[in-house]
Amino acid sequence: MRAAVLKQFATPLELADIPRPAPGPGEVLVRIAASGVNPLDTKIRAGLAAHARAVLPAVLGLDLAGTVVEVGPQVAGFAVGDEVYGLSGGVGGLQGSLAEYAAADARLLAHKPASLTMRQAAALPLSVVTAWEGLVDRARVGAGQKVLVHGGAGGIGHVAVQIARARGAEVFATASAADAETVRQLGATAIDYAGTEVQEYVAAHTGGEGFDIVFDTVGGTVLDNSFAAVRTYTGHVLSALGWGSHSLAPLSFRGATYSGVFTLLPMLTGNGRDHHGEILREAAALADAGLLKPLLDPRRYDLDTVAQAHAAVEDGSAHAKIVVDIGSAAGS
Incomplete structure (x- = not known):
């Protein structure tokens, strides 16, 4: 072949x-x-x-x-x-x-x-498994929650927006000005990451309380921003790119939690492969219901x-x- x-x-x-x-x-x-x-x-x-x-x-x-x-x-x-x-x-x-x-x-x-x-x-597959492991498996996303997706027009981000919305959450997503309309078409409120400070969009969209779930799909300083944007006590930060060195102080002062997502583990270790198939079956059902499209x-x-x-x-x-x-x- x-x-x-x-x-x-x-x-x-x-x-x-x-x-x-x-x-x-x-x-x-x-x-x-x-x-x-x-x-x-x-x-x-x-x-x-x-x-x-x-x-x-x-x-x-x-x-x-x-x-x-x-x-x-x-x-x-x-x-x-x-x-x-x-x-x-x-x-x-x-x-x-x-x-x-x-x-x-x-x-x-x-x-x-x-x-x-x-x-x-x-x-x-990679995008949907990563988004699902973060939003559903770790953060238990659901109705009544405000979810912030960093990089909402990206490969993982645009899928995360759709999964969060399908499960009843109100979704916000950072994007460039050029990608703002794409994010809006996916059903999220677009936030211009280049022109808006963290404190500004937290105040504007959560009354200063912070988002229930913040999903970082970008890494670097965006993960630091995520720690500053999450809700006190009950908030949950997720990252698919949390590989650098970061201060946990902003997260700790909020009493919030953090989960890393490493989607490759089942392929590398052999453990948890059945769950990948389960996620893909759930995603197929969402797609066939008109709730998920790449x-x-x-x-x-x-x-x-x-x-x-x-x-x-x-x-x-x-x-x-x-x-x-x-x-x-x-x-x-």
Whole structure:
């Protein structure tokens, strides 16, 4: 099968013919239709993501959507011909989705939302699992809460906005002036992060009390701002990028709580993989109910132009999710 292979860090991916895998116990063989490209994929390629534990030579690509063509032993719930999506590889020695086929752990997959194309489905897994683990698993988001999403038009952020709204929360999101309308169309109140100080938007939208949940999808100083924006006593700060050194004093003085989200753990350790499948099933139900839809960059890429897809993510020209078409069934 054809695949884009990383042979050395900080070098371009190389197209190669490699053996087509066979599904082992608990695995299904998926003919891949589309592969989502995340900033993490580009960091892995550059050798800047030691936490992802990529083993060279590697086929990258975290997100996939495709069709089951073979079912290994000890697999229940999937059959040949099923359309599936998932966060199933590209780290920790697991083959990624920039290939024509992948043998994937069935626990990491779910049936593709019927209302979405393969391309749309391939845009969701990493973002939806990260957002769900933070908002639902850690913070128990629900009706009556005010939720602030930092980076509301980003890959994780725009999904987090939709999940929080689907669960009844009132949602606010920081964004650039250029992305404010996108955030509003998702159903959130847009906050111009460049032109508004933390104290100003906390006062304007919460009467100075702070937000019940603050989800940082940006990292760095944005996490520090999150500690200053959360509600006293009952507030909960979440971060998918809490990897730096930060003062906990602002959070501690509020008596609030913090949770880090590290979505790769089940793939790296083998523990908790069933829950990834559960999240994807819940997300599929939301999508089919019209409550969750990814934002896609209109540019089209395939295995021959995957380097351009990575470049579009790295240079900031992508204002929505980049997806690589692997097969003819990728759709619009």
